[in-house]
Amino acid sequence: xxxxxxxxxxxxxxxxxxxxxxxxxxxxxxxxxxxxxxxxxxxxxxxxxxxxxxxxxxxxxxxxxxxxxxxxxxxxxxxxxxxxxxxxxxxxxxxxxxxxxxxxxxxxxxxxxxxxxxxxxxxxxxxxxxxxxxxxxxxxxxxxxxxxxxxxxxxxxxxxxxxxxxxxxxxxxxxxxxxxxxxxxxxxxxxxxxxxxxxxxxxxxxxxxxxxxxxxxxxxxxxxxxxxxxxxxxxxxxxxxxxxxxxxxxxxxxxxxxxxxxxxxxxxxxxxxxxxxxxxxxxxxxxxxxxxxxxxxxxxxxxxxxxxxxxxxxxxxxxxxxxxxxxxxxxxxxxxxxxxxxxxxxxxxxxxxxxxxxxxxxxxxxxxxxxxxx
Amino acid sequence: xxxxxxxxxxxxxxxxxxxxxxxxxxxxxxxxxxxxxxxxxxxxxxxxxxxxxxxxxxxxxxxxxxxxxxxxxxxxxxxxxxxxxxxxxxxxxxxxxxxxxxxxxxxxxxxxxxxxxxxxxxxxxxxxxxxxxxxxxxxxxxxxxxxxxxxxxxxxxxxxxxxxxxxxxxxxxxxxxxxxxxxxxxxxxxxxxxxxxxxxxxxxxxxxxxxxxxxxxxxxxxxxxxxxxxxxxxxxxxxxxxxxxxxxxxxxxxxxxxxxxxxxxxxxxxxxxxxxxxxxxxxxxxxxxxxxxxxxxxxxxxxxxxxxxxxxxxxxxxxxxxxxxxxxxxxxxxxxxxxxxxxxxxxxxxxxxxxxxxxxxxxxxxxxxxxxxxxxxxxxxxxxxxxxxxxxxxxxxxxxxxxxxxxxxxxxxxxxxxxxxxxxxxxxxxxxxxxxxxxxxxxxxxxxxxxxxxxxxxxxxxxxxxxxxxxxxxxxx
Numbered sequence: 003x004x005x006x007x008x009x010x011x012x013x014x015x016x017x018x019x020x021x022x023x024x025x026x027x028x029x030x031x032x033x034x035x036x037x038x039x040x041x042x043x044x045x046x047x048x049x050x051x052x053x054x055x056x057x058x059x060x061x062x063x064x065x066x067x068x069x070x071x072x073x074x075x076x077x078x079x080x081x082x083x084x085x086x087x088x089x090x091x092x093x094x095x096x097x098x099x100x101x102x103x104x105x106x107x108x109x110x111x112x113x114x115x116x117x118x119x120x121x122x123x124x125x126x127x128x129x130x131x132x133x134x135x136x137x138x139x140x141x142x143x144x145x146x147x148x149x150x151x152x153x154x155x156x157x158x159x160x161x162x163x164x165x166x167x168x169x170x171x172x173x174x175x176x177x178x179x180x181x182x183x184x185x186x187x188x189x190x191x192x193x194x195x196x197x198x199x200x201x202x203x204x205x206x207x208x209x210x211x212x213x214x215x216x217x218x219x220x221x222x223x224x225x226x227x228x229x230x231x232x233x234x235x236x237x238x239x240x241x242x243x244x245x246x247x248x249x250x251x252x253x254x255x256x257x258x259x260x261x262x263x264x265x266x267x268x269x270x271x272x273x274x275x276x277x278x279x280x281x282x283x284x285x286x287x288x289x290x291x292x293x294x295x296x297x298x299x300x301x302x303x304x305x306x307x308x309x310x311x312x313x314x315x316x317x318x319x320x321x322x323x324x325x326x327x328x329x330x331x332x333x334x335x336x337x338x339x340x341x342x343x344x345x346x347x348x349x350x351x352x353x354x355x356x357x358x359x360x361x362x363x364x365x366x367x368x369x370x371x372x373x374x375x376x
Numbered sequence: 377x378x379x380x381x382x383x384x385x386x387x388x389x390x391x392x393x394x395x396x397x398x399x400x401x402x403x404x405x406x407x408x409x410x411x412x413x414x415x416x417x418x419x420x421x422x423x424x425x426x427x428x429x430x431x432x433x434x435x436x437x438x439x440x441x442x443x444x445x446x447x448x449x450x451x452x453x454x455x456x457x458x459x460x461x462x463x464x465x466x467x468x469x470x471x472x473x474x475x476x477x478x479x480x481x482x483x484x485x486x487x488x489x490x491x492x493x494x495x496x497x498x499x500x501x502x503x504x505x506x507x508x509x510x511x512x513x514x515x516x517x518x519x520x521x522x523x524x525x526x527x528x529x530x531x532x533x534x535x536x537x538x539x540x541x542x543x544x545x546x547x548x549x550x551x552x553x554x555x556x557x558x559x560x561x562x563x564x565x566x567x568x569x570x571x572x573x574x575x576x577x578x579x580x581x582x583x584x585x586x587x588x589x590x591x592x593x594x595x596x597x598x599x600x601x602x603x604x605x606x607x608x609x610x611x612x613x614x615x616x617x618x619x620x621x622x623x624x625x626x627x628x629x630x631x632x633x634x635x636x637x638x639x640x641x642x643x644x645x646x647x648x649x650x651x652x653x654x655x656x657x658x659x660x661x662x663x664x665x666x667x668x669x670x671x672x673x674x675x676x677x678x679x680x681x682x683x684x685x686x687x688x689x690x691x692x693x694x695x696x697x698x699x700x701x702x703x704x705x706x707x708x709x710x711x712x713x714x715x716x717x718x719x720x721x722x723x724x725x726x727x728x729x730x731x732x733x734x735x736x737x738x739x740x741x742x743x744x745x746x747x748x749x750x751x752x753x754x755x756x757x758x759x760x761x762x763x764x765x766x767x768x769x770x771x772x773x774x775x776x777x778x779x780x781x782x783x784x785x786x787x788x789x790x791x792x793x794x795x796x797x798x799x800x801x802x803x804x805x806x807x808x809x810x811x812x813x814x815x816x817x818x819x820x821x822x823x824x825x826x827x828x829x830x831x832x833x834x835x836x837x838x839x840x841x842x843x844x845x846x847x848x849x850x851x852x853x
Contacts, residue, residue, distance in 0.1 A: 088614055089721040089752070111620055132562055143561065145570060146539050153814075161814030165788035165806065167719040169536065169751040171525045171574050172789040172799075172806060173833065174815050178538070178570035182562065199620035220594055220660045242663035275559035277480035299481075299561050326560030344564040350554055354566050356821035361814070373564040 006049055014042065019075040021056045025068070032075035036152065036160060036191040039079060043188065044158025046072055047364040053156070054368055055185040057097060057127030060120065063269070063332030064131055065184050065343050065371035076126055079191050082106055084166065090197040091149060091166055096126025096190040112197045115141045118260040126190040132182030136224040136235065136260055139297045141198055145181035150194035153180060153187060156362025166194045179357070185368045186376065187361035201237030203244075206259050209234055209252040212296040213280065218249050225296040226261050229283045232296060233261070264291030266304030268333045272317055274299050274326035285320060287312045299326070307337065314341045322346055347374030385441040389423055389465070392433035397424040397471075408466045410459060411451045414714065414768070415797055417459035419446075419466045426471050428545060428553050428583035435581065435827070436551035438465045444830045447577040449488060449520030452512040454715055455790070456797030457524065457576045461831035467581060469519045474584075477502065481559055482589045483542055488519025488582050492526075495587070504589035507534035510792065511700045522582050525574030527792035529625040529656075529699065532750035534590060536792065538573040543586035546572060546579075549823040559586060571818065576794050577829040579822040593624070593658035597668045598692045601675045602649030602682030606630065608675075609651035610725045613749045615674040616655070617722070621667050624658040626750030627699050630729070633706075633744035633757070640705035643698040646682040653749065654699050702746040703757070709742060710759035714771045716778050720787035722752040731781045732756050739774040753791035754782065780805060795833045803835055812838040 010029055019032035028051075033039035046053045054070035056062070057077075076097035084093040087110040094103055100120035107113055116128050117135045127133075134143040141147075150164035153176070163176035180190055204223075209215045212225050212232035219225070223235040234250055235258050236243045247254040263269065272282045276299040283301060286292055289309035294301040303313060310333070318328035322345055330343045348354065351374040358376055359365070370376070382400075389398045399405075400421045409419040420443060425431045438445045447467045448458040460466055472487035475498050482504060486495055492513040496505040509528035510516055516526070522544065527536040534540075543557030557569035572579055603609040613626050629637065629645075629652045638645045645652055653675070657667040672683055686692035706713045720728045729745065736743035736758065747755040756778055760767045779789055783805045790799060803812060816839035822828075 086721060086723065088618055088723045090617065091721070132567075134562075138561075142535060142539050145567060146535060155814070159810055159814065162807070162811050163815065165719070166786060167721055167752055167788055167791075169527060169531070169719050169748070169753050169791045170788045171536075171792055171794055173795065173803065174818050175525075175538065175570050175574055176814065176818065178567055179818075181570075182565075182567055186566070199617070199622065202620055220591075220663075238660070238663050239666040241666050242660050245662035246660055273560040273562055275478075275481045275483075299559070321560070324560070325558040327562075327564050329564060348556075348563065348565045350556055350565070350568055353548070353554070353568060353822065356824075357566055357568070357571075357818065360817035360821040372566065376565070 021073045021075050023059045024056050024073045027070040027073045030073045032078045034078045039154040040158045040160050046366045047157040053366050055189045057124030058122030060123035061131030067338050068368045093194045095192050098125045111200045114195045129181050130184050140223045145178045147196045148177035149196050151177040151180045152192050154191050155188040156367040168196050184371050186372050203240040204237045204258045205243045205247050205254045207234040207247050207250045207252045207254045216297045228292050261293045263302050264304040267306050268310035269304040269331045272301040272321050272328045274321050285317050318345050344373035388437045392437050411453040413454045413456050415456045418463050419460050420463040422466045424468050424471050431547045431583050432551045435547050446829050447581045449517035450515050452516040455794045457794050486518050486585050486587050490518045492516050503592045507590045508537045523577050524794040529627050533622050533624050540588040544582050545584035547581045549827045595661040595664040596658045597664050598656045598686040600684040601653040601680045602646035603651045606651045607726050608678040609653050612675045612678045625656040627654040628749035630745040633746045636705040637698045637702050641698045643694045706759050712762040713759045715757045717790050717793035718754050718782035719791035720752045720782050720785045724785040728785050735774050735777045739770045801835050813840050
């Protein structure tokens, strides 16, 4: 280890970094460019060192716990590389924060449709965590924005797939595979994202029957809330927003005031077919804070540890019987030992393992983080 | 081998299905060795399974005989994706036509042989439709749409097939029936569903798809615009999107194509215009009104000489008939045509079109253009007579130049037709050897023995890097 330590110190001199909140590791390194990222992963694979990619730390509560030898911080892989507002595309480094990117895009009234409250989160992190925004109801999940990706694979190759245009079927869809991969394949060093124009006007309408609102509103950005009260988020031309708000008949305010994730010691998501969101809300214990994405099939919840146990046993079991899942987004260490982050493993574990091995043959990228210990 | 005598493979397939659905006469093998493109292949035997279990039995039987498997829908593909490049079992999925609608979730489980338009007709009474609408939608199948990640005019706002697939049931290379994805969002684990879509039958055979059904828009307006210059039409497309509106469709035709269509359909398209745009805005009635006004204003500023809004459904259907019949209309100009499919950044449309005309002139070919201008998806079409010696060679040489021109402008090889055989050897224009190796490894993860649709998508020799590190225990279960 000593000679390895001095080798890494020499090769990555000046790239040492901090990753507040990250687990202890022998090396915390922020590669300064994609080649350096690939070189670090090559060394990791050569020496069997476990790697944990780290962006803003916003989604690190997901999946099985990892004890890394190397924390690879993406903060220097940042910045806008190629921005074509008229083509509705932007290429950014994976370490770019979502906030910085959206600020750049706002100048042209565009959006990458990433999480509305990104915190310190990075673009690469949001993609790796498949962190979709509330606006998913209208624009689809984050994976549908992925046009091109360059992965530094677990064994230090730089693999680019997809293209920098809004429509493309050239080769296998590795960009979408990156969404939700949680660092298991490699590090997203840069990516091309499909952009959407922001509507000229927007409004938030409070309704008491979200299921009815889904039938009345045409292409709302989102319908979010709980069983008693939900908000319909509208965007479009001024006249359309006004007319849609009138159709809905609730109290309307101008602008979009997005819900925050519920607060609590343990947080997670129940995912079910969209028509069962009401059922999921009924089954969640009274002690849990909830925000549901109606029409999507998702309920974000948070609670103290005891109600969380009920969610991770009873609600999880029910959600799996209807084809869904109940996953942990964040929890105290003890709870990860008590409950699997994902629930029952998927039936395609053999295939998942082989896909991971295609990108990370030495198995150094976040081993055990994906479902089934992959 | 070109024999009509029964072989052990035939016998085993007959016992897996039945004799009426296993064909190996010369005429069947010739019929199913070709798609709608120009390259013929070599079908050893053609089978017509009626269930996932039968598909699985076919895959297992073929494996026992060391014979590759090539899945096939209606054969409307133009890139050779369903053409067997070596003797193969061709699996025709057109007999699997079940549809089970889940209205509450706005989804449907659809078997691969369902014709695209039939699905939307089936769900029309519910006010729902399947959004991807390729021009071949009256003939092409859902299985083919999944294999090619098909688009169509309305994918500008709604996205291509992959955005409309929640889950897939497929038969893997070992003949096992698997399901990936779910009616619930974000199934835990890697998104295998997303990789299967667009994989052109090289990773597995899809036997059922859980598709998203989209509510019919409450209001629609279709506007025909004619411009004296291509530049004005292209600037209108960019201007509308820059103004924050993504219309449901923005389709462009150049003058040669407009003339051909007008002779064929008599829809009143302005044949004097250098470029015609067909714009469609859909949504809430208030939105449609405002967005139609915006399109008309920007078109006016860009010099449009024709602005015609469809007065009713009949006129709207006529305008779309003109657009979707474009390829049929070309048959009047010449007996054969070769249709290309590339994408360029929308802002490069004008310069790329100028380049396209130069290529056609250089090769002395008649070129017509009809394409999805909104997303920069070009479809240059060369009309010719293949019986004239040397013509097909000129067409193919021009085609390769078209692809190079598109890639040089920052574009890609294909927007919706796929790579298949046609563009396989052009993949290095876009991807480095290491990129192609990455794709080849992904393919191996699904199909280590190269059972499915060999010789497609990736050029031979793509799997070229081996860092020689040991694979951890259990990784290749």
